[in-house]
Amino acid sequence: EIVMTQSPATLSVSPGERATLSCRASQSVSSNLAWYQQKPGQAPRLLFYGTSTRATGIPARFSGGGSGTEFTLTISSLQSEDFAVYYCQQYNNWYSFGQGTKLEIK
């Protein structure tokens, strides 16, 4: 089983600032990495697949990068609606998720 580890667990950032979230895989997942955003009481929303391809309707301030075992999600200028929990997920060898990073308002 591929274990996904996200850091930090909580990230406090002010609106308008940049946020960078990290995700590490226990073994290579190639570029088969997705990111999701989840707000309280809602289902996860797909942000990226294939590491860096934005899903439909995702703003350009979001970017995804990395390969192999190290991945990042960057939000260039945080808006109020961006504060949420973010999950990475690998789909190279079945499917597994990270434990999430909570992005909160500083």
Place this chain on the structure above:
Amino acid sequence: QVQLVQSGAEVKKPGASAKVFCKASGYTFTTYAIHWLRQAPGQRLEWMGWINAGNGNTKYSQSFQGRVTFTRDTSASTAYMELSSLRSEDTALYYCARESNSFDIWGQGTMVSVSS
């Protein structure tokens, strides 16, 4: 619009079974696989398996093998997940999700609570 709508919350006794439905609309149901996942309180999302909505083939996570069954009714564009021999650790929010570029569309989730 494309959406998946799930059945409502369930409360079950240990040892019972729970059956959740996931009704698709806005797209051709048989074109995409439906995956089932769950999120227990304070835990990460856990993949349970998938069903090919076209031919009915299934794949179950080893963690649930023997306890979970996926079916579908193409005439109703609906997928079903049944989990048997429930225990307290199965208390979780259960999701269905469409597979397209990973999981692009999710149901709203169904809370299954297991308590004596």
